[in-house]
Amino acid sequence: MIESWRWFGPDDPVSLQDVRQTGATGIVTALHEIQNGVLWPEEDIAARRQMIEDAGLTWVVAESIPVHEDIKTGAPGWERRAQNWAESAKALARQGITTICYNFMPVLDWTRTDLDFELADGARALRFEFAAFAAFDMFILDREGAETDYSDTDIAAAEGFLARCSRDDRDRLTANIIAGLPGSEESYTLATFKERLDAYRGIDREGHFQHLRNFLDVVLPAVEEAGAVLALHPDDPPRPLFALPRIASTQSDLERIASMSDSSANGFTLCTGSLGVHPDNDLPEIAAALGDRIHFAHLRATRREDDPRSFYEDAHLEGDIDMIAIIRVLRQLEARTGKHIPMRPDHGHRILNDLSGTSTPGYPAIGRLRGLSELRGVLRTVDAYERL
The missing domain is CATH 3.20.20.150 (Divalent-metal-dependent TIM barrel enzymes)
Known part of the structure; x- marks a missing residue:
């Protein structure tokens, strides 16, 4: 190789x-x-x-x-x-x-929700947390109809995650998901991201x-x-x-x-x-x-x-x-x-x-x-x- x-x-x-x-x-x-x-x-x-x-x-x-x-x-x-x-x-x-x-x-x-997740040995890793992603989708992006993609348990977990977040935490989560990770093709604002999602309707x-x-x-x-x-x-x-x-x-x-x-x-x-x-x-x-x-x-x-x-x-x-x-x-x-x-x-x-x-x-x-x-x-x- x-x-x-x-x-x-x-x-x-x-x-x-x-x-x-x-x-x-x-x-x-x-x-x-x-x-x-x-x-x-x-x-x-x-x-x-x-x-x-x-x-x-x-x-x-x-x-x-x-x-x-x-x-x-x-x-x-x-x-x-x-x-x-x-x-x-x-x-x-x-x-x-x-x-x-x-x-x-x-x-x-x-896609990742956390770019600086601390491991037990102190190293930092990338992480995808489903509750964080769901919180972004339903309550920060506020995607139309998003709640239908999640169970009641998922929604409760997302609400709990969001309740623990500061404004900076929310901004960081948003940037991690839509601002473009290394090598990714695009970077978006919340508004342009919604527009791009709309292009996939149907x-x-x-x-x-x-x-x-x-x-x-x-x-x-x-x-x-x-x-x-x-x-x-x-x-x-x-x-x-x-x-x-x-x-x-x-x-x-x-x-x-x-x-x-x-x-x-x-x-x-x-x-x-x-x-x-x-x-x-x-x-x-x-x-x-x-x-x-x-x-x-x-x-x-x-x-x-x-x-x-x-x-x-x-x-x-x-x-x-x-x-x-x-x-x-x-x-x-x-x-x-x-x-x-x-x-x-x-x-x-x-x-x-x-x-x-x-x-x-x-x-x-x-x-x-x-x-x-x-x-x-x-x-x-x-x-x-x-x-x-």
Whole structure:
């Protein structure tokens, strides 16, 4: 596997020189400064690639070319947005970046309610608390009809959460959910967020599946011709939010998406944290079932709480998943296909000097280095075992 590192560009507090010292060789990044739906100029891609190579590293995955909301809703003009996406993918491929991660989550990318959850050992982690989310949905956003999505017990828990919140707590919760987490596609105010939700009225799961199929019909031929592959990221968390359709949460969802095209370029990012939140997901089984459609891996662990809809980011070898079994399946896949899958540690804890320094939420230097070191140890052990 290619040990890789998420880097958010020249303004990332973790520099390329820092990444070089972790032992990672691959960089996972994007042109985050370019507005969604706009063509990525090849000269900008080339300049960013050269910057990475000058640091002794290789740009191995584009994460992500954002899929514009007009494409996801099938709004008038979505075809032009999709063509721009395809042309950006071709420009990346011409520069040697042939693995392209993307997601099809409506409105929001990954979502958390707490970016600074304190663990028993004093480390800080990302967390999704269902009661906090429900409180935001019903009482801060005041989404029309939201209460019908929750049980009486859920509503009481949300009311209790809100009663304990100060004004600053409410503002922080709002910012965490709608202001845009790292790598997310959009940032909203409460008013613009409601407007965006309204654009999905009448779009159910079947409609959202169809919009993804339409998008793939446009971009897959261009991607294949360029020699690139797509790696769809699963829903995070893997369940509906704000009554929006979610279509990449389970093994059956991913298999249905795979069936949209026989091409292996229609592939996936195996995000063990996102999929691991869903209690019915068997990660080694999913990895084996997707087979050569897996082009990229986010290796992290989440731990469900007493309410299994709530979870926090656990240490990479802890949580609710069997990381060793997953890595074993991925290494067997590589041996069978001859390809090398880029993987990266993800959503590390803030520990040690991370706690006093500046870092992007979910992407501290030392916490991710711990995760990479643990994953590297598993890889070496699995490889040694297979040689016995």
